[in-house]
Amino acid sequence: MNKVITLLAGAALLTGAALTGSAATAATAPAPAPASADPATKAGHVQLSVDHLVAGQHETSTLWLDCPGVKKPDHPHRDEACTDLDAADGDFDRLPGRPGTRCAAVQDPVSVTARGISEGRRVNWSHSYANPCEMYVATGEVFNF
Structure with a gap:
């Protein structure tokens, strides 16, 4: 009986020492960096679409924009x-667009959409413009394809 008690007491001491050692190691280990510090969280993978009404028909162009450019350059x-x-x-x-660019007052409707991840956040955005020039003034190179 003494042997069993001695074995159990020894196991308890070893377990306690192991736990204390783990706690001490965990307390002195550096904390992981916050997710926002990781530059990969600011990466973007966005599907862009431009829908243009031409001669009564919708023409849609779609491609992917990857920032930073880690994949093939679609854009x-x-x-x-x-x-x-x-x-x-x-x-x-x-978007900074291209302020100062002048556009003719022409009705040539164009709609744009962006869906995916940009700067680490989910994006589901769309907007319509009177013509491609106004789209370019508002969005710059983003939808220029």
């Missing part, structure tokens, strides 16, 4: 589009 102006999105902190309503 013909990817670097400029990514710079614009970065300046807007991923908010399509705040």
Whole structure:
């Protein structure tokens, strides 16, 4: 009986020491960096679409914009589009566009959409413009494809 008690007491001491050692290690180990510090969380993978009404028919162009450009370059102006999105902190309503560009008052409707991840946040955005020039003034290179 003494042997059983001695074995149980020894096991309890070892378990207690192991737990104390784990707690001490956990207390001195550096905390992991917050997720926002990881540059990958600011990456973007956004599907862009431009729907243009031409001669009564809808013509839709769609491609992917990856920022930073880690995949094949679908977007013909990817670097400029990514710079614009970065300046807007991923908010399509705040794109810098191309202020100062003058557009003719022509009705040539165009609608744009963006769906995916931008600056680490989910995006589901759309907007319509009177013509492609007004779209370019508002969105710069992002929808210029």
